[in-house]
Amino acid sequence: MAGLSRRQLARTLESVDDFADPSVELEQYLTPPELAAHLTHLASLQGDLERTVIDLGTGTGMLAIAASLVGAERVVGIDVDRDALALARRNAAAVARVTDWTANRRLEVDWIGGDVTRHPFSITDATVVSNPPFGAQRGNRHADRAFLETARQVADVSYTIHNEGSQEFVESFAADESGDVTHAFQAAFPIDRRFAFHTAERETLEAEVFRIEWDG
Template sequence: MAGRSRRTLARELESIADFESPSPSLEQYLTPPEIAAHIAHLAGLQDDLERPVVDLGTGTGMLATAAALAGAGQVLGVDLDSDALALARENAARVGVASQTDWIRADVSRQPLPFSFSSARSSQSATVLSNPPFGAQRGNRHADREFLETARSLASVSYTIHNEGSQEFVESYAADEGGTVTHAFRAAFPIERRFEFHTAESEELAAEVFRVEWE
């Protein structure tokens, strides 16, 4: 399973099915295959897929599936929406990684979550991947902070996708919590028209991705 190139990963992830009836309140968008492939490939190069991988707010299962395709042996997708979890499970089976992936319904913003990872060295022994809500909807403001807080409680390393202009916030939060941003890069996040408040047929958002090492 290991050794796939970033381009190969992106091509395989193109078969991931999108939401049929996405929820605007949950900001359910398909994580672009190119971004998921970039994150999973980088995580593989950093040996971060050797730990259990947790995809917080998994949605379609894009990041969880990408991690499994890139060589992760144990992947858990977490989402509040049971329909999303059913879709994620179908997507994992579609690309042949059902045996490496498990799924659990839970609210990422509420602690403690109904699972934990532990090792002899640290209680934070997972790698977290997450595309949290960007906070575009009124009830989701600061949702990305809640996802970072949960990642901090679970992970030795996290990869999270944020709206453009988030670097100062992520670096400041990480520093306050004993973490260090080791990698940061921008990524195009194309979205198709799916909600009534969308005025264009398609739009390309500028996103930022951060890898954080947590102490």
């Protein structure tokens, strides 16, 4: 695991900056460092970082950077928002500056502009990591389904973060697509006030994380 414990990884990921002007349509939120560390730590233990890792809708780059820190040999982050990709690049550079992990190995991620639903990948055996839109906004229901559909196309294994109450949907989708949910756990997802419809300065959601093995 590149010499980083889960706790050390979470502390390192605290250097990742949030969106300065997040898009409500894209439901842009910062993936919590502790959650990113938990997810990628599990992926490492499962041997899933030995494949190419693709972060669908990378946003701030949190999951892509975490996967690279934990030891993934090749990581790709894709996002439709060019400003998000610029932020992700800056975050990767900032993380590299604050850790001596790079003394033995460089933090490398390929950043690609593109729509997850019309992706450019020909690979079919990747590991996908993703914090897709929860689909909580009107007109954006089930936005996470499109990310699962792409994961099914490009991955042997995927790790995706969803809104609370998504287990039945995710398990049903996986079963319909010859997939198997092997791990599921809840995780705290703190959100600071950023949009007009937010009424509290800070709210903590209960997110759900799923590891799915896809039958090629």
